[in-house]
Amino acid sequence: MKTFNIFVIGCQMNKSDSERIRGYLELHGLTEIDNPNQADFVILVTCGVRQSAEDRIFGLIPNWRANNKNLKIVLTGCLALREDVKDKLTGKIDVWLPIYDLPLLGNALGLKKQLDDNYDSLTYLSFEPHYKSNFSAFLPIGNGCNNFCSYCVVPYARGREVCRPYQDILSEAESLIKKGFKEIILIAQNVNSYKSSKDNGEIVDFADLVKMVDQIEGDWWLRFSTSHPKDMSEKLIKTIADGRHTCQYFHFAAQSGDDKILELMNRRYTAKHYLDLVDKIRHYSPEAMISTDIIVGFPGETDKQFNNSKKLMEAARFDMVYISQYSPRPGTVSARLEDDVSKEIKRHRETELNDILRKTALENNQKYLGRIVKVLVDEVEKTKADLLEASGKSADFKSVKFTVADKGLIGQFVLVKITKVREFAIYGEFEQ
Numbered sequence: 001m002k003t004f005n006i007f008v009i010g011c012q013m014n015k016s017d018s019e020r021i022r023g024y025l026e027l028h029g030l031t032e033i034d035n036p037n038q039a040d041f042v043i044l045v046t047c048g049v050r051q052s053a054e055d056r057i058f059g060l061i062p063n064w065r066a067n068n069k070n071l072k073i074v075l076t077g078c079l080a081l082r083e084d085v086k087d088k089l090t091g092k093i094d095v096w097l098p099i100y101d102l103p104l105l106g107n108a109l110g111l112k113k114q115l116d117d118n119y120d121s122l123t124y125l126s127f128e129p130h131y132k133s134n135f136s137a138f139l140p141i142g143n144g145c146n147n148f149c150s151y152c153v154v155p156y157a158r159g160r161e162v163c164r165p166y167q168d169i170l171s172e173a174e175s176l177i178k179k180g181f182k183e184i185i186l187i188a189q190n191v192n193s194y195k196s197s198k199d200n201g202e203i204v205d206f207a208d209l210v211k212m213v214d215q216i217e218g219d220w221w222l223r224f225s226t227s228h229p230k231d232m233s234e235k236l237i238k239t240i241a242d243g244r245h246t247c248q249y250f251h252f253a254a255q256s257g258d259d260k261i262l263e264l265m266n267r268r269y270t271a272k273h274y275l276d277l278v279d280k281i282r283h284y285s286p287e288a289m290i291s292t293d294i295i296v297g298f299p300g301e302t303d304k305q306f307n308n309s310k311k312l313m314e315a316a317r318f319d320m321v322y323i324s325q326y327s328p329r330p331g332t333v334s335a336r337l338e339d340d341v342s343k344e345i346k347r348h349r350e351t352e353l354n355d356i357l358r359k360t361a362l363e364n365n366q367k368y369l370g371r372i373v374k375v376l377v378d379e380v381e382k383t384k385a386d387l388l389e390a391s392g393k394s395a396d397f398k399s400v401k402f403t404v405a406d407k408g409l410i411g412q413f414v415l416v417k418i419t420k421v422r423e424f425a426i427y428g429e430f431e432q
């Protein structure tokens with residue numbers, strides 16, 4: 001029996017794609033194994049968002065080749081369409097697979113054809129995934145991006161935005177809840193630009209989609225990621241605030257607090273627009289957790305412009321910020337600008353933003369002390385003191401840690417009384 005191994009780097013979209021690849025290969029009778037050195041096929045799901053992720057991939061391939069002479073390597077993900085990467089890896093990859101060509105993979109690997117003759121024309125999202133977890137699932141609502149932020153490789157790597165029909169999304173969500181899943185995360189590069197249409201021509205936007213999915217009965221949570229500030233409507237904020245299953249967690253990337261830098265990034269909003277959205281979210285959902293992405297050291301970013309990012313962070317009082325040092329990506333508009341902020345300054349700016357984050361996150365977390373919060377447990381591990389420590393997420397996406405008596409709680413909702421808070425986790429005692 002032929003075997004495969006999947007190696008995934010990068011975002012939740014890549015993780016979700018790997019679940020569809022797993023389902024697809026199992027449909028062809030292949031078995032997944034953990035060791036790439038013993039597999040017939042390795043599927044490499046790549047990320048090209050930052051140079052560091054790319055470098056990691058270049059380092060892996062020669063090792064696999066040396067240890068496994070008969071191995072076939074399939075490269076998919078963000079590097080599959082990049083000509084410069086193809087040049088660099090000439091002769092080292094057996095199949096280059098843009099993810100939307102997944103239905104053609106069977107042929108490319110010489111696997112026995114499955115299903116009917118229309119099979120090759122199916123879209124990749126219509127293949128049934130084999131989810132990694134049995135309680136939390138990423139549910140893709142589309143793929144690609146039309147925004148062309150000047151620093152970002154995604155529109156080139158994943159192509160233009162394609163939205164999945166809302167009926168397909170609803171039926172995948174219904175099937176997940178029926179199977180007992182406790183958490184569904186609607187994902188896309190930009191969920192809130194989602195559009196689908198009904199037979200009568202009526203448009204279904206992201207807020208409408210959330211409302212429809214939210215109708216499914218049961219004890220489960222609905223999340224979404226990631227959203228763009230220019231498409232964050234009041235209708236969506238209210239829908240999330242009012243939903244029965246919707247978690248009060250908003251991740252939407254600011255990228256910078258300086259209007260000139262935002263313009264050069266082609267983000268199409270101002271810092272004021274971003275902060276007004278934060279106010280709106282806090283108005284409709286006062287307890288919501290808010291997180292963002294910020295890039296430091298964009299070409300030409302002066303101290304004054306960087307200070308505007310600090311001011312934005314101080315005003316928004318984020319619970320989490322994913323800070324990246326700018327790195328030029330081949331083919332993007334900003335790659336033509338001089339990458340003139342030194343590594344040292346980028347590192348220093350990242351540290352300064354992290355200091356602000358730690359302060360606001362810790363202050364925000366004080367409100368949890370003494371509260372009882374509902375937690376979806378995702379891990380139970382033995383500590384050095386030989387205790388079992390469970391960790392999970394609250395509805396507003398706080399990491400919660402507490403001691404338990406057995407491992408059986410993974411994938412379950414429990415109640416935890418919070419007794420201690422830190423910047424990026426809150427701690428408590430198991431209630432029930």
Ligand code: SAM
Pocket residue numbers: 011049050151152153154189190226227228252253255293294295324325326327328329
């Ligand atoms: N679609 C999401 C949005 O607009 O919010 C972001 C997706 S992007 C794949 C994830 C994050 O990587 C971005 O929000 C940005 O902060 C960071 N990123 C993207 N390109 C980058 C670059 N060239 N240098 C540094 N960070 C980058």
Ligand code: SF4
Pocket residue numbers: 145146147148149152153154155189190228
């Ligand atoms: Fe990249 Fe901008 Fe699209 Fe996000 S919205 S994936 S940052 S181009």
